Amino acid sequence: MESARRPLVSQLWVKNRRNEAVLDPERPALSWKELQPKSGRGLCLARVLHRARGLIGRLTEQYPSVCHSVPISEIIAVETEQKRYNSDTWQKFNHHAFTVHYAQRAQKHCWRCSAVTFWCKDEELCHQWIQAIKKLLELQTSRPKHLLVYINPYGGKQQGKQIYEQKVAPLFSLASITTDVIVTERANHAKDDLFEVNLEKYDGVISVGGDGMFSEVMHGLIGRMQKDSSIDQNNPSAPLAPCNLRIGIIPAGSTDCICYATVGINDPVTSALHIIIGDLQHMDVCSVHHNNTFLKYSVSLLGYGFYGDVLKDSEKNRWMGPTRYDFSGFKTFLSHHYYEGTVSFQQANQTLGSPRDKSTCQSGCYICKQSTQEVEEKRKRHHYNLEETEDDGDWKVIRGKFMAINAANMSCACPRSPKGLSPAAHLAAGTIDLILVRRCSRLNFLRHLVRHKNQDDQFDLAFVEVYRVKTFLFTPKHSENEDTDNKDVRKKHFNQICNGNHSSCGCNHVNSIWNCDGEALDHAAVEVRVHCQLIKLFARGIEEDSKP
Ligand SMILES: CCCCCCCCCCCCC/C=C/[C@@H](O)[C@H](CO)NC(=O)CCCCCCCCCCCCCCC
Numbered sequence: 001m002e003s004a005r006r007p008l009v010s011q012l013w014v015k016n017r018r019n020e021a022v023l024d025p026e027r028p029a030l031s032w033k034e035l036q037p038k039s040g041r042g043l044c045l046a047r048v049l050h051r052a053r054g055l056i057g058r059l060t061e062q063y064p065s066v067c068h069s070v071p072i073s074e075i076i077a078v079e080t081e082q083k084r085y086n087s088d089t090w091q092k093f094n095h096h097a098f099t100v101h102y103a104q105r106a107q108k109h110c111w112r113c114s115a116v117t118f119w120c121k122d123e124e125l126c127h128q129w130i131q132a133i134k135k136l137l138e139l140q141t142s143r144p145k146h147l148l149v150y151i152n153p154y155g156g157k158q159q160g161k162q163i164y165e166q167k168v169a170p171l172f173s174l175a176s177i178t179t180d181v182i183v184t185e186r187a188n189h190a191k192d193d194l195f196e197v198n199l200e201k202y203d204g205v206i207s208v209g210g211d212g213m214f215s216e217v218m219h220g221l222i223g224r225m226q227k228d229s230s231i232d233q234n235n236p237s238a239p240l241a242p243c244n245l246r247i248g249i250i251p252a253g254s255t256d257c258i259c260y261a262t263v264g265i266n267d268p269v270t271s272a273l274h275i276i277i278g279d280l281q282h283m284d285v286c287s288v289h290h291n292n293t294f295l296k297y298s299v300s301l302l303g304y305g306f307y308g309d310v311l312k313d314s315e316k317n318r319w320m321g322p323t324r325y326d327f328s329g330f331k332t333f334l335s336h337h338y339y340e341g342t343v344s345f346q347q348a349n350q351t352l353g354s355p356r357d358k359s360t361c362q363s364g365c366y367i368c369k370q371s372t373q374e375v376e377e378k379r380k381r382h383h384y385n386l387e388e389t390e391d392d393g394d395w396k397v398i399r400g401k402f403m404a405i406n407a408a409n410m411s412c413a414c415p416r417s418p419k420g421l422s423p424a425a426h427l428a429a430g431t432i433d434l435i436l437v438r439r440c441s442r443l444n445f446l447r448h449l450v451r452h453k454n455q456d457d458q459f460d461l462a463f464v465e466v467y468r469v470k471t472f473l474f475t476p477k478h479s480e481n482e483d484t485d486n487k488d489v490r491k492k493h494f495n496q497i498c499n500g501n502h503s504s505c506g507c508n509h510v511n512s513i514w515n516c517d518g519e520a521l522d523h524a525a526v527e528v529r530v531h532c533q534l535i536k537l538f539a540r541g542i543e544e545d546s547k548p
């Protein structure tokens with residue numbers, strides 16, 4: 001037992017160079033460092049340079065040899081080397097070699113699977129190393145072994161199936177992860193399936209597609225949990241049962257904002273590596289109700305006004321793929337609509353930070369960690385039927401004319417807006433950032449939009465307000481029935497570019513619609529409530545400095 005904790009130290013060869021390799025179960029990491037320049041007959045320029053560097057290093061007492069180190073948690077697999085090297089090396093080491101595959105940080109937030117082959121002088125040493133690494137890998141208990149994968153073949157640029165087969169499946173198989181793969185045949189296929197399937201045999205569910213596909217998987221899992229726990233989703237104040245299974249996202253959509261804001265990039269290989277090493281990121285979920293009837297859950301953006309109108313227009317142009325959003329965004333910007341209504345909300349406790357904080361939510365965020373403890377205690381109290389003590393403040397009511405009402409449950413960072421709609425929003429603190437953009441000129445609205453792209457403070461504009469909240473209500477000024485009947489009211493909302501036939505401007509509504517993670521809601525009057533850390537993802541949040 002004692003020997004299992006001691007480091008394994010051996011001389012192994014990497015690319016024909018003698019290295020000292022150390023496998024330290026205490027750190028726990030695998031590291032290797034070149035011991036001396038390659039020996040052998042013959043002279044080549046590289047070797048001369050190498051020796052000169054070694055000599056200079058020794059003279060200055062700094063031998064310039066790089067130490068490589070890989071945490072065990074980031075090793076993907078270890079395997080006996082098959083004969084793929086030139087026969088010289090193969091003969092020299094009598095066929096004894098093993099290869100370690102590991103996750104390596106490439107560019108910012110982008111990970112790649114790298115490999116290093118270690119050559120051993122004898123078979124026993126080779127076997128000892130492979131067994132020692134495998135033993136340490138077995139201790140990585142958070143890694144998934146069996147996954148359920150849903151692929152939307154029509155999301156984004158319709159590349160979901162190819163992306164999964166070419167970039168992800170080979171990595172899962174290298175990591176000995178087995179999968180049941182379902183290519184969806186219709187919308188809601190994944191969601192419906194998750195209500196029926198035996199989930200006990202899986203360690204996670206993977207969504208290959210965009211935010212809409214993720215939303216389907218999430219609705220399936222949350223809905224299933226509530227059904228199994230006899231919780232009525234129509235009750236807006238019911239404490240929801242959290243989901244134990246983690247969800248992985250392989251981005252293949254048009255916005256991929258949930259992936260981008262939880263991993264830092266929308267790259268299928270990076271996401272596959274986070275899944276393999278069993279990363280964990282808790283995430284808040286908002287429930288949306290209308291008159292005590294459950295409508296939907298949201299994790300990224302609930303947007304009324306501008307983003308609702310963009311969505312509505314873009315749905316007609318799904319054939320355009322991701323470009324549909326830019327096209328409809330431009331049209332919606334020109335149509336320049338505002339909507340009247342009342343927003344009521346309770347501001348969250350100040351310990352949960354402010355939307356105007358300069359620091360952002362990152363891997364290991366202390367505000368989210370604090371919420372993990374609180375949510376655990378709250379669930380325990382609920383389990384033992386103990387009383388709740390909510391210390392939320394008074395309700396604030398704002399009546400007005402709005403260009404946009406955006407509720408960001410996370411930063412909503414995506415390739416179109418790398419900082420997102422609310423750069424300081426938290427993934428798992430149990431809060432939403434409510435952004436109110438009041439009626440303003442076209443030029444001012446453009447200034448607001450441009451700030452989604454640059455470094456300027458998005459909220460430092462006279463017509464923009466932002467609040468960190470746990471729950472809010474929205475009531476449109478005009479009743480929802482009026483919206484379809486009252487043509488006179490519609491006319492009041494015409495503007496320069498609308499010629500009155502409304503076929504192209506999409507302005508034939510007094511009310512806008514809610515864009516809920518890219519899906520349209522059927523009602524404008526809503527009650528929204530955040531459920532702290534309801535779901536878990538195979539991710540780790542944004543790493544501060546991803547490249548070592
Ligand atoms: C001048 C440049 C301004 C550029 C401003 C870019 C803002 C981009 C903000 C993206 C925020 C995404 C929030 C995430 C929402 C997701 O849950 C949802 C589902 O995937 N995606 C969308 O609704 C997809 C929403 C996509 C919205 C695209 C809006 C594009 C606006 C273009 C306006 C151009 C005006 C030009 C005037 C000369």
Ligand SMILES: Nc1ncnc2c1ncn2[C@@H]1O[C@H](COP(=O)(O)OP(=O)(O)OP(=O)(O)O)[C@@H](O)[C@H]1O
Nearest residue numbers: 155156184185186209210211212213253254255256
């Ligand atoms: N086989 C299918 N046929 C038609 N629609 C599907 C199918 N499978 C899933 N869907 C639906 O397609 C919708 C959009 O999918 P997805 O989110 O993957 O792509 P996207 O909308 O292009 O990307 P994003 O949501 O990132 O903007 C989802 O709402 C999902 O319910």
Ligand SMILES: [Ca+2]
Nearest residue numbers: 284409426431
């Ligand atoms: Ca949140």
